[in-house]
Amino acid sequence: MTASNTRVLPFSDESIAEAARLILAGEPVAVPTETVYGLAADATNAEAVARIYAAKGRPSFNPLIVHVSDIAAAEGLAELNADARGLAERYWPGPLTLVLPKRDDAPLPSIVTAGLPTVAIRVPGHPTMQGLLRASGRPLAAPSANASGTISATRAEHVLKSLGGRIPFVIDAGPTEVGLESTIVAADGDQLRLLRPGPIDLGLSLATGEKVQAPGMLERHYAPAKPLRLDATEALSQEYLIGFGPVRGDASLSTTGDLVEAAARLFDLLHQADASDAQAIAVAPIPAEGLGLAIRDRLRRAAHRETA
Ligand code: TXA
Ligand code: MG
Numbered sequence: 001m002t003a004s005n006t007r008v009l010p011f012s013d014e015s016i017a018e019a020a021r022l023i024l025a026g027e028p029v030a031v032p033t034e035t036v037y038g039l040a041a042d043a044t045n046a047e048a049v050a051r052i053y054a055a056k057g058r059p060s061f062n063p064l065i066v067h068v069s070d071i072a073a074a075e076g077l078a079e080l081n082a083d084a085r086g087l088a089e090r091y092w093p094g095p096l097t098l099v100l101p102k103r104d105d106a107p108l109p110s111i112v113t114a115g116l117p118t119v120a121i122r123v124p125g126h127p128t129m130q131g132l133l134r135a136s137g138r139p140l141a142a143p144s145a146n147a148s149g150t151i152s153a154t155r156a157e158h159v160l161k162s163l164g165g166r167i168p169f170v171i172d173a174g175p176t177e178v179g180l181e182s183t184i185v186a187a188d189g190d191q192l193r194l195l196r197p198g199p200i201d202l203g204l205s206l207a208t209g210e211k212v213q214a215p216g217m218l219e220r221h222y223a224p225a226k227p228l229r230l231d232a233t234e235a236l237s238q239e240y241l242i243g244f245g246p247v248r249g250d251a252s253l254s255t256t257g258d259l260v261e262a263a264a265r266l267f268d269l270l271h272q273a274d275a276s277d278a279q280a281i282a283v284a285p286i287p288a289e290g291l292g293l294a295i296r297d298r299l300r301r302a303a304h305r306e307t308a
């Protein structure tokens with residue numbers, strides 16, 4: 001089974017080895033989990049994560065779930081309080097995602113969490129995703145493996161129909177067992193909060209203002225505290241200019257005008273500009289195409305001073 005440049009192989013030691021090779025080369029690959037097929041990339045590599053967005057054609061950034069092989073690996077990335085540990089021990093591996101405070105020394109670029117201080121982590125139960133985690137030795141960021149605005153893929157054929165020609169490789173392990181995305185619970189404060197209902201019912205109800213109904217709908221995104229001006233070709237006084245392409249600025253998203261590089265650097269540079277001595281932030285024009293759409297969407301929201 002192939003669709004213009006996308007290879008599909010059944011789950012085997014060979015297909016896992018090939019997928020791991022692509023992951024380490026910074027490419028996204030589609031693999032089944034017990035819930036839905038995921039589009040996985042090396043969570044420690046910002047440009048690899050940016051390529052997930054490029055492949056999905058998602059016109060906005062959303063924090064991604066980081067998949068790890070076990071609780072010990074989760075502890076290398078995030079802080080688990082007693083509640084979180086209890087849930088992890090009971091439900092992992094399985095269709096439960098925990099939103100946890102990110103460790104300061106976690107090797108996760110800011111594009112993974114869309115600039116947030118928390119990180120969503122899951123230990124999947126599926127042998128294919130587990131095999132890829134072990135073979136690559138990397139935490140894997142993975143949203144559902146479907147084009148933006150389409151339904152999640154529960155079969156390799158769905159992935160191919162949606163992303164064929166846009167990703168190099170799919171591992172086919174048949175239909176997923178659960179068919180519904182994981183339950184998401186935040187354990188980043190005193191109380192557990194349900195962010196997305198799913199296969200595991202913990203008896204929690206969706207808190208008001210926490211309706212993460214659909215991807216991209218997350219209400220609490222990172223936003224800089226300073227006013228932000230778009231499509232700036234030079235800095236006004238007291239402005240920190242984030243450059244792109246020919247617009248140099250105080251720091252550049254990409255001096256060569258590469259949108260993958262720009263997406264990978266976006267949240268870091270927003271944080272840097274926010275922490276600078278300047279009173280306001282300006283950003284050079286970003287083309288409204290491909291990943292540029294997601295970058296522009298994020299900047300537009302930041303410019304509207306949404307509440308953090
Ligand atoms: O079953 C699943 O969870 C699948 C498989 C592939 O693991 N993945 C999945 O990912 O559904 P995605 O990207 O489609 O959904 C991730 C959800 C988004 O709604 C996102 O807003 C939320 O997780 N999320 C991720 N990080 C978060 C954070 N730090 N705080 C709050 N919500 C977060
Ligand atoms: Mg999704």
